[in-house]
Amino acid sequence: MRTRDTNxxxxxxxxxxxxxxxxxxxxxGMNRLAKESGVSVxxxxxxxxxxxxxxxxxxxxIGQNFFNEMVKDFSPTMSFKDGLRKQWENRAxxxxxxxxxxACWELLSHSSYRDYIMKESLCDFKSIMxxxxxxSIDKKELMPISKEIFWSIAYGPLYSLLRFHNxxxxxxxxxxxxxxxxxxxxxxxVIKALTP
Amino acid sequence: MExxxxxxxxxxxxxxxxxxxxxxxxxxxxxxxxxKWNIDQEDVDCVLRIISKTLSEEEIINIVExxxxxxxxxx
Numbered sequence: 001m002r003t004r005d006t007n008x009x010x011x012x013x014x015x016x017x018x019x020x021x022x023x024x025x026x027x028x029g030m031n032r033l034a035k036e037s038g039v040s041v042x043x044x045x046x047x048x049x050x051x052x053x054x055x056x057x058x059x060x061x062i063g064q065n066f067f068n069e070m071v072k073d074f075s076p077t078m079s080f081k082d083g084l085r086k087q088w089e090n091r092a093x094x095x096x097x098x099x100x101x102x103a104c105w106e107l108l109s110h111s112s113y114r115d116y117i118m119k120e121s122l123c124d125f126k127s128i129m130x131x132x133x134x135x136s137i138d139k140k141e142l143m144p145i146s147k148e149i150f151w152s153i154a155y156g157p158l159y160s161l162l163r164f165h166n167x168x169x170x171x172x173x174x175x176x177x178x179x180x181x182x183x184x185x186x187x188x189x190v191i192k193a194l195t196p
Numbered sequence: 197m198e199x200x201x202x203x204x205x206x207x208x209x210x211x212x213x214x215x216x217x218x219x220x221x222x223x224x225x226x227x228x229x230x231x232k233w234n235i236d237q238e239d240v241d242c243v244l245r246i247i248s249k250t251l252s253e254e255e256i257i258n259i260v261e262x263x264x265x266x267x268x269x270x271x
Contacts, residue, residue, distance in 0.1 A: 030239050042270040045206040045245050050236035 009047055012037045016058055021103045025055065025111055056116060059108045062101050063121025069094045070125060076132035080141035081191055083132055088158050088187055092178070095162045143196045153193055157186045203231075203249050205256060208241035210266045220244075223263050227251075243270060 015037040019028040030051050034041040048054040074086045095102050108117055133150060136142035142150075164170045165178035211220050217235060224233050224246075232247040244267065246256055253269050260267035 030236065030243070031241065040271055041208075041239075041241065041243070042206045045236070045243050045270065046204050049234050049245055050243070051238055 008037075008039055008043070012039060012044065012047065013058055013061070016054060017062075017100055017104045020055075020058075020107060021100055025107065025113075030054070055108070055113055056120075058104070059113055059117035060121045062105050062108075063117055065098075065101070066094060066105065067122055067125040071128060074128075076128050076135055078132070080132075080136035080139070080195070083136070084154060084191070084194075085187060087155075088183065091155065091158060092162060092183065095159075096165065096178075099166050140196055142194055145194075150194070154190060157190055158183075161186060203247050205246045205248065205251070205253055206270045207244045207246075207253075207256065207260070207267050208270045209235070209244045209260060209268075211235055211242050211244065211260075212237065216265065219263055220260065220265065223259055227259065241270065 012033065016028070016033055019033060019036065030044055030048075031041055033054075034044045037044075044054075048057065070087065070090050072090055074083060074090065076083070078086065108114065130147075133142065133147065137144050145153075161178050161182065164176040168175060168177075170176040211217060217237065220235070224230055229250045230246055230248050234245050236243045236245070244256075244260065248256070257267045257269070
């Protein structure tokens with residue numbers, strides 16, 4: 001009789017994320033995943049009904065972890081500047097701590113699994129952020145702009161800098177590390193751009 | 197996800213095509229002892245996964261082989 005081993009399951013998840021990032025969604029299969037994780041194919045199918053089930057569950061878990069990190073010490077009633085700064089801190093911490101999970105999330109968010117995974121993992125987060133933006137506009141701390149433009153300006157600079165940081169070099173190929181000072185400098189410019 | 201892993205049985209089969217799946221669906225769907233089943237046809241082993249509290253591996257292998265498919269317990 002088979003029992004569930006949580007450590008093994010974690011190992012399988014981690015391996016699956018690694019393989020997805022390295023080989024792409026089409027590139028990896030259940031058999032190979034079982035081999036590389038050191039579990040039998042049968043065990044893998046005890047955990048998951050099929051590859052699709054595995055991908056969905058992993059995607060949702062990454063999304064939920066991301067969500068939990070994003071709302072840490074954050075409230076939609078914060079002032080716009082404090083709230084956005086907290087978002088920058090939380091996002092930067094997650095991206096730096098879990099680069100592989102973030103790469104996997106990126107991959108999934110460009111795949112056919114996107115809608116399902118987003119719906120299952122991020123709907124609470126969406127409503128919190130919508131409330132934050134609405135409050136900020138009402139308090140006249142944020143210009144009334146569309147959410148796409150808001151997102152691009154509010155987080156675009158941060159994600160660019162984080163990409164340089166994770167790659168260890170900038171677009172020019174020079175060494176780069178995202179220091180607190182650099183982040184603060186960029187953050188102030190973003191606030192300047194978004195404040196009425 | 198099901199917590200009672202002892203009720204999950206997995207098999208390597210040659211149920212490869214859409215038509216194959218239709219054939220086996222008819223046999224599995226009408227069996228009241230099978231709570232849930234699915235086949236991962238993307239996998240080389242076309243893994244058949246069955247949730248049943250009562251059926252044994254042998255009984256499931258018999259059901260599948262009766263439809264002229266190969267079926268072996270996956271270890």
